Amino acid sequence: MDAPFGHVLTAMITPFDDDGAVDHGRVWELAKHLVDGGSDGIVVTGSTGESPTVSDDEKLAIFGAVVEAVGDRAHVVAGTGTYDTAHSVEMTQKAEETGVHGIMAVTPYYNRPSQEGLVAHFTAVADATSLPVMLYNIPSRTGRRIEIDTIARLASHPRIVAVKDAVWDVGFTTDTVLAIGDDAVVYSGDDMNTLPMMSVGAVGVVSVVAHLAGPQVKALVSAALEGDLATARRLHQALAPLCRALFLEPNPAPVKAALTALWAPVGAPRLPLVSAADATVDAVKEALGIAQKA
Numbered sequence: 001m002d003a004p005f006g007h008v009l010t011a012m013i014t015p016f017d018d019d020g021a022v023d024h025g026r027v028w029e030l031a032k033h034l035v036d037g038g039s040d041g042i043v044v045t046g047s048t049g050e051s052p053t054v055s056d057d058e059k060l061a062i063f064g065a066v067v068e069a070v071g072d073r074a075h076v077v078a079g080t081g082t083y084d085t086a087h088s089v090e091m092t093q094k095a096e097e098t099g100v101h102g103i104m105a106v107t108p109y110y111n112r113p114s115q116e117g118l119v120a121h122f123t124a125v126a127d128a129t130s131l132p133v134m135l136y137n138i139p140s141r142t143g144r145r146i147e148i149d150t151i152a153r154l155a156s157h158p159r160i161v162a163v164k165d166a167v168w169d170v171g172f173t174t175d176t177v178l179a180i181g182d183d184a185v186v187y188s189g190d191d192m193n194t195l196p197m198m199s200v201g202a203v204g205v206v207s208v209v210a211h212l213a214g215p216q217v218k219a220l221v222s223a224a225l226e227g228d229l230a231t232a233r234r235l236h237q238a239l240a241p242l243c244r245a246l247f248l249e250p251n252p253a254p255v256k257a258a259l260t261a262l263w264a265p266v267g268a269p270r271l272p273l274v275s276a277a278d279a280t281v282d283a284v285k286e287a288l289g290i291a292q293k294a
Contacts, residue, residue, distance in 0.1 A: 013259065101132075
């Protein structure tokens, strides 16, 4: 199946130092670690990357650092979308100048535009760049779902090539795949639903779990693509406790705490998010042990 950004992308956290500033050295190290662990691509400054509390200048510096670190080995996709179309267009144009390979544009949040407003917004973003664009459909965070007819209209744009689907409804995914045909592809935006969504036509995942279990996520996606249901199902079941544990508290607090405990310090989230509780980290460690035995 054609996958314009690869089959396994990690929605990368943004590492901070003890003073709360972006830790650029750790950005570099983490991007390399994720690609070494099986990621075909890195999505930078999405919701997992704390995009609402990372400044424009910080985002651009992160884009450049990740491109320099892994841009010759993986697709680098920049999260440039906001609830402001003009701002999103400006950030998209500046992101392209940093050398990223694609753009992720989230549904405008808080102001809850109509479906016509969504078409106009995403079209403006796609018109502002020569890069391929992934729409990010996550109504639990944005308060507005990109409906299937709207996705189909947008998929006819030559640069809108993918949808990250975090709607949590496999029936919706099925209808999306049918509606867009060969115009675009769907990526799972929810680790727990990667296998179910791939069974109805998704081409891969934009993953949080891959921070900690990249080889297992890669193996699951590869098995699903090859039609090896038994292997894919075994990996899905083994990863399920980790998928749950990483969302016991608002993302990315659990995965940041787990990375600090198990890999290297990546800092606490910026307020209004707070660090995950010790009990959450313990649950992640226990679930990771299950995944690693798969």
